[in-house]
Amino acid sequence: MTEDRIYELATIISLYGFPIISAIGLGYFVYYIWRWVTQEVEPVIGESTDTLIALIDRVRMLDNDLIRLKTKLDMILQQQVKDSHKAAIHKEFDTKK
DSSP, X not given: OOHHHHHHHHHHHHHHOHHHHHHHHHHHXXXXXXXXXXXXXXXXXXXXXXXXXXXXHHHHHHHHHHHHHHHHHHHHHHHHHHHHHHHHHHHHHHHHO
């Protein structure tokens, strides 16, 4: 800061008082932060939300696919067990003849 600015700031403080000038400065700070959040942060959060929803949908689809595959695999394994039991019974029946 130059000496002229410091002198202007000192004059303003002496005219209005430090509490009023600091309240105005804090008010501007709050306005600046609010404007930054609404213009820069909220759009990014909106895009992130859309991406998150898309990822959640994909995870649900993968989970459903895994459930279907597990069900099919269980059915195949059960069928193999039944077939092996039938083969064992037929083999035992054929050896008794």
